[in-house]
Amino acid sequence: MEQKQIPELLKVSELLICSTCGTQFDTPASSSQLTSCLICDDPRQYVPPSGQSFTTLSELRAANPQNKHEVISGDDRFLSLCTEPRVGIGQRAILIKTPVGNVLWDCITYLDSATVEWINSLGGLGAIVISHPHYYTTHLLWAEAFDCPVYVSSEDKEWLCRLDDPSKPRRRFIADPELDIEIKGQKTGIKILKLGGHFPGSLVCLAYGRLLIADTLMTTPAGLGDWSHGPGAGTGRPKGMNSYSFMWSYPNMIPLSPEELEVMWAVLKKHAFSSTHGAFGQDLIDGYGGSEAPVKKRVLESMQIQTRRMGWTDHAILSETC
Template structure:
């Protein structure tokens, strides 16, 4: 499908259909023309037990609003989440750099209040989206802020609209530039969940979306016991899982984890920030990299590959 409009027009697009399950916008108001969501029909996603349904941006705007939560201890990052939940319920993350603002991932709800809030913070210079489940209304956002939106070329087939604002990235590693100069934000194409799944890195903060899935044992705290005595984290616990399908619980194969690690191990990061509020792990560079590697090795071992060579890999 294609979208011909070059500028943002909320009146034109407010009645276009939005999948209630994943939040993806389709460029039509005709419910006879679009009856299913091909993103939710993919085995990585699902259609709810209640069946396929569509809403519109106008309907969402009438009942929901976006909330703003700065990262604890670092106000350069602001999580944007829609309440009540729309679609999958992920967050977008506004990254404030000296060169300008970059938006990591996208959410469906774009309204005048959100546009005014972001413009008050300096607008947007670029948008980077991790994978197709979060494509949502990215063309709307790109038009509203007249900025490029970076998507993986491998995942182009999952777009429902075409736009001159879309930039399909072929490279594995991309420095996001603003007015021709590096912003400091780097997009790393790790693949896995989707062939082009990205993570983003800025000043040792690794924004992971669903490319790495933060687990309860990764988010849990073992710093002290019930009476306040210091303790260490028990051995053998993972911090992340690596999934082809998160909701349908289909893991990635060992060779894919090995390939992903080959890209990620070159970079230092002291925290990870997942797709949802509260999915933040903040430690040190050595511990974070060790946690990622150990999580990959735990997954490989418990999939039955006890002799896999990757089990001997070290952070090094």
């Protein structure tokens, strides 16, 4: 059956999209002016060995990918949304249900009529919040499709690759360290925290005691390890294992400095949370794997492990407690 087309998709279906990161530009496919991607040329990202290439929504739709959704950690207030096969970086967006409306945390490139209809069946979107420029993707398309504002950090304006409509601007710039998200003047209970680090304006999202971290913090394999079974059962995680890494560039493995970690912790330590949820499906919850350390403490411990392995023995963050 031929998929119905919505006007918002038709308007931008021929704009170029970076194949590597999924960012959409204002340049139409018929133009030869765009030869590189602003996002991928930055040392936090990369251009693949095959070189820079571009696609469009029309081309993506012809390949018939599917946006899959599922409940996160048994809490139906949180629904992950990701595209299969992978488009761009392959991150997930997370739809958060609140009593006054739905908020989308982060964004994915691919949007089709089926996804619009599914989200509208849940009540649509009242706001979109994007953690950092790697997930800007097609955010203006999403904002237009759901007639809602999209929040991005004011520090990261230089990475925007499409112009907003001056007659009805969608973007709202977050200038303050914290922002309580409202929908039509009503508080959602969702708080956005600006940690910086990965990008100057990198954000995390605090909702219902869960911390949505994108890759402002990156959950590591050791963070998800279950040490409650097999050899050493009941003894907890081995000492020195981290749960998170903190990087300026993840694909190029360039770490953040202890000073930057200290700034991030100064924000996080003021807030309570019992789980973290990353951009690629890593959900870390208090008590998982037989670990006695709560998630918040594991964030601090991971910062301290990274600081020590960088050669510091007396940095102020090593004296922090949780």
